[in-house]
Amino acid sequence: MKRLNQSQLALLGLLSFGAMSGYDLKQLSDWSVGYFWRESYGQIYPHLKRLEADGLVARKTERGTGRRDRHEYRLTAAGKQTLQRWLAKPAAEEIPRNEMLLKVFFGDLVAPEFTVEHIARQKAQSEAELTAYAAVQKRIEGEQGSPRQKQHWLMTLRYGIHIAQAQMNWCEEMLKELK
Amino acid sequence: MKRLNQSQLALLGLLSFGAMSGYDLKQLSDWSVGYFWRESYGQIYPHLKRLEADGLVARKTERGTGRRDRHEYRLTAAGKQTLQRWLAKPAAEEIPRNEMLLKVFFGDLVAPEFTVEHIARQKAQSEAELTAYAAVQKRIEGEQGSPRQKQHWLMTLRYGIHIAQAQMNWCEEMLKELK
DNA sequence: CGTAGCATGTAAGTTGTTACATGATTCG
DNA sequence: CGAATCATGTAACAACTTACATGCTACG
Secondary structure (H helix, E strand, C coil): CCCCCCCCHHHHHHHCCEEEHHHHHHHHHHHHHCCCCCHHHHHHHHHHHHHHHHCCEEEEEECCCCCCCEEEEEEEEHHHHHHHHHHHHHCCCCCCCHHHHHHHEEEEEEHHHHHHHHHHHHHHHHHHHHHHHHHHHHHHHHHHCHHHHHHHHHHHHHHHHHHHHHHHHHHHHHHHCCC | CCCCHHHHHHHHHHHHCCCCCCHHHHHHHHHHHHCCCCCCCCHHHHHHHHHHHCCCEEEECCCCCCCEEEEEECCCCCHHHHHHHHHHCCCCCCCCCHHHHHHHHCCHCCCCCHHHHHHHHHHHHHHHHHHHHHHHHHHHCCCCHHHHHHHHHHHHHHHHHHHHHHHHHHHHHHHHHHC
16 A cells, blocks of 8 residues: 555545545536646546545445446545545645746847736736636635635635735736836 | 757756756756756756757767766757747646645644644745745846846746745734634 | 537556766865 | 765656547537
8 A cells, every 4th residue: 555645635635525426526626726736537537446445435336327327435434534644744845837937037038028928928817816716715605514614715715816916916016127 | 859848948948048067957947946947857867868869959078077077068059949939939827736725725624733834834934935035136146147137037036025925924814813 | 419518437648756876076 | 084066867656647438418
């Protein structure tokens, strides 16, 4: 039984909200943690198999009514324990790669308009994110779940908002400087 | 001749500052773009070989005075063109994974102290980054290079500062809320 | 009748990290 | 004399993306 990776632990976390299929996990993760954590089907399905083999999740197959069979997974006691142990450990520091910044960094090799474009595009993206976050907030409030659970969801959302706003401020500053 | 990846283009970019060895590239990238772009030797050396085979960089070997041979690479005209074409293209949107946020997101499954710890650790990290950025700024000012080049370097540095400050603000807000 | 949604999965390819291997010189 | 710095490289592994394959149902 090899050590689990972050992806697998993230799936355990999502399953803590209730039994779900691989498909459901993708849908849920896309809107709930999609702005700081992405999973693809190419990862989800193999991971679920692996987690089941390790006894961390249990599968229940529903014969499809005409359509394809649906495999619903729920967290086992062992799975929950593994998850909680992971949650208690400090997160590793990671340096995300930023292609846009790299292009600004080397921007003196091309005409200034290109740098302006990169920054303007970033600004539009951050703006779009802020709009999306407002929608997510409404969705969270509508969702069922304990107040404490919602509080944690909203905390991560606030993080996204802080970052997006900082990006916008930076973009505006830089665009002014470049003019 | 397959398409180059971002890592290889980043190396071309760094070589635009002058001829360098693989070792030099690592040192330079660590302090200059290290806060948003990392390269490891395991990537650098194979990439340089590949770039040379493609005629984008040229190698000059200096017989080592006792020590190991040193391979210095410089950007060719073709390499510079490739780099400039890449700089003109818009950057792809990327969603960096954030383990710390994931742990806050699922934080209702463990005691509140753990969430506090994650956030406190983040705060300390962002603080440390801000200190490091001040040192980088001094280093940039001391470095030789055109004013325009320095301007671009400082722009990316400002980005780092904006983000680190936003992170600190978020941490402080959240710590207050959790008390 | 075409498209979107439900639903699961695999294979190939890409990209990246880490540990290992080697070895001289310089500084404290 | 040991550690740090200069210096290059490979091998094993880990992780992730994308395209492909399949096929039903509901809706417009």
